Amino acid sequence: MAVAKTPTPPYYAVIFTSTRTDGDKGYAAIAEEVVQLAEKQPGFLGAESVRDVEKVGITVSYWDSLESIQKFKAVAKHVEAQKRSREWYSEFGLRVCKVEKDLFIE
Amino acid sequence: MAVAKTPTPPYYAVIFTSTRTDGDKGYAAIAEEVVQLAEKQPGFLGAESVRDVEKVGITVSYWDSLESIQKFKAVAKHVEAQKRSREWYSEFGLRVCKVEKDLFIE
Numbered sequence: 001m002a003v004a005k006t007p008t009p010p011y012y013a014v015i016f017t018s019t020r021t022d023g024d025k026g027y028a029a030i031a032e033e034v035v036q037l038a039e040k041q042p043g044f045l046g047a048e049s050v051r052d053v054e055k056v057g058i059t060v061s062y063w064d065s066l067e068s069i070q071k072f073k074a075v076a077k078h079v080e081a082q083k084r085s086r087e088w089y090s091e092f093g094l095r096v097c098k099v100e101k102d103l104f105i106e
Numbered sequence: 107m108a109v110a111k112t113p114t115p116p117y118y119a120v121i122f123t124s125t126r127t128d129g130d131k132g133y134a135a136i137a138e139e140v141v142q143l144a145e146k147q148p149g150f151l152g153a154e155s156v157r158d159v160e161k162v163g164i165t166v167s168y169w170d171s172l173e174s175i176q177k178f179k180a181v182a183k184h185v186e187a188q189k190r191s192r193e194w195y196s197e198f199g200l201r202v203c204k205v206e207k208d209l210f211i212e
Binding site: 001013048053066089093096099102104 | 206
């Protein structure tokens with residue numbers, strides 16, 4: 001299942017679009033740690049993540065509220081992720097959104 | 107540039123997450139047509155699109171308003187895209203969101 005099972009809107013999405021630099025530089029282990037932190041965080045609803053052969057990735061995480069996103073941000077600060085983003089990514093964009101409508105087929 | 111150059115929020119995002127079925131089945135040509143239609147559409151701000159080796163993809167398109175998204179939906183109906191989605195995708199999720207905050211590095 002690539003598509004996250006989210007509840008009826010409204011809820012929140014964080015869209016993280018990035019291009020990875022070459023080489024791992026500790027990325028894989030810390031990315032895994034951040035995912036595990038998110039999954040334990042209250043208000044986490046699910047996530048979708050894709051990276052292509054050109055190292056461009058989009059990860060969308062879903063949350064019940066802006067407060068849960070803020071709290072996760074504070075928790076994630078304690079891992080190296082935010083400090084090392086300039087080593088790991090040649091560019092990134094982070095967008096916080098309110099999901100107003102959705103539609104699914106499977 | 108993988109990250110779309112969007113204006114200061116608020117603006118809107120359509121997140122389309124999908125898993126492709128095997129084989130092209132006319133998909134590539136029509137996907138290209140839909141992208142060209144979007145780019146010509148008033149209110150289109152940009153898009154980001156990634157598909158991985160496991161055929162999971164996330165495409166995010168950005169728009170100035172819900173009205174522009176609605177108008178694009180009406181235009182896109184005239185291409186085959188909406189009719190053939192069940193042939194092309196084993197699953198998909200479509201979410202319409204209001205982008206409230208963003209942050210970029212490059």
